[in-house]
Amino acid sequence: MTIEMGRPGADGLGDVVRVLREWQYDGAPVQLHPGDVGWFWRFGGERTAEATRTWSRAGEVLAVGLLDGAELLRLAFAPEALRDEDLARQVVEDVSAPERGVLLEGTVYVEAPMGALVQDLLFKDGWESGEPWTPLRRDLGEPVPDPGVRVEVIGPEQAHEWAAVVRASFDGSTFTDERWHAMAAGAPYVDARCLVVRNGQGEAVAAVAVWSAGEGKPGLIEPMGVHRAHRGHGYGRAITVAAARALQELGSSSVIVCTPSSNVGAVATYQSAGLEQLPERRDLNRNAS
Structure with a gap:
């Protein structure tokens, strides 16, 4: 056929x-x-x-x-x-x-x-x-530690904060509140969460979206970013750990992410959060x- x-x-x-x-x-x-x-x-x-x-x-x-x-x-x-x-x-x-x-x-x-x-x-x-590109993975069969920071699940009312952190995390990003709402209206978002980490002043300093593929299946981090004005304080590691915990709560068996191998800082951040480097692709x- x-x-x-x-x-x-x-x-x-x-x-x-x-x-x-x-x-x-x-x-x-x-x-x-x-x-x-x-x-x-x-x-x-x-x-x-x-x-x-x-x-x-x-x-x-x-x-x-x-x-x-x-x-x-x-x-x-x-x-x-x-x-x-x-x-x-x-x-x-x-x-x-x-x-x-x-x-x-x-x-x-x-x-x-x-x-x-x-x-x-x-x-x-x-x-x-x-x-x-470097894929990284963490098994979620064991408990994931507390990230040690204030983590918040973002809903429609806080979409502007998540969008602002994403824009401030990636050079050239044009992400807007409207794009968050469009994303959240999509079929895959039923099994997704958007998170932010807040610092001691209550500012959103890091953002991540996590996507479950269903019970017992690998979940995905896409994207993860730290506001350029708040780097160097461990927020990337913290929000990656928070992402793993969120996927575990959603029933995911593991968490995966893929980043350019040239982005050595991102690879190191993911490894510090307990993800293991897989063979390059x-x-x-x-x-x-």
């Missing part, structure tokens, strides 16, 4: 999130998580639908892609389809041809799970290894012009 690429539309995003949840399990290669879709949802449901692609056989979704910007496609595969040759060849064909409307001309990137056949085929097709890139 043939593999068909599709666009789910806004009404079909709930089904996409559902299959992404099903594909998460401890020991699996790090890949697109429902929380990644949830974080993208800050741009609204329609734009999230426009950025989503599915590959199916006989009506069964076997792979999901999220266009995280115009140049990067992030992929996830059903566990049994990771080495499916027909699927991998169709994905490679679709992402390598700009006229298919997945990745356009210019330098483009694909993020695929380690061990996926699509990686091997992209290399054979002339794609090259790109920037290294790399995007693949090609100049398709």
Whole structure:
């Protein structure tokens, strides 16, 4: 049977999130998580639908892609389809041809799970290894210590505070209150929490969003940031520990996060919060012009 690429539309995003949840399990290669879709949802449901692609056989979704910007496609595969040759060849064909409307001309990137056949085929097709990323993980089977700071779960009334910390944590961030509300209205946010750490003066100094994939499955941190005016006080470690506790309360089996390997400060912060570094992964890139 043939593999068909599709666009789910806004009404079909709930089904996409559902299959992404099903594909998460401890020991699996790090890949697109429902929380990644949830974080993208800050741009609204329609734009999230426009950025989503599915590959199916006989009506069964076997792979999901999220266009995280115009140049990067992030992929996830059903566990049994990771080495499916027909699927991998169709994905490679679709992402390598700009006229298919997945990745356009210019330098483009694909993020695929380690061990996926699509990686091997992209290399054979002339794609090259790109920037290294470091995944980190913490098992949540044991109690997580108290972070030792004041932690608050953010609701709609405090969205402006969370948004302000995110803007002050990432250079060039344009995150707004409206984007928080759009994100919180998305299907993945049912299993998510936004947290802030407050200092002794009650100021929000660090922010994190955590995304559960369901009971007994890995949860995701995306994003985590410390206000640039309040760095060097251990707030990054504290809010990461708080994130792990929140995911544990949501039933997650572990917490995962992925950061550029070049961001040595972030890697060190996550390690200080009890996350263990996993083998590096790399995007693949090609100049398709």
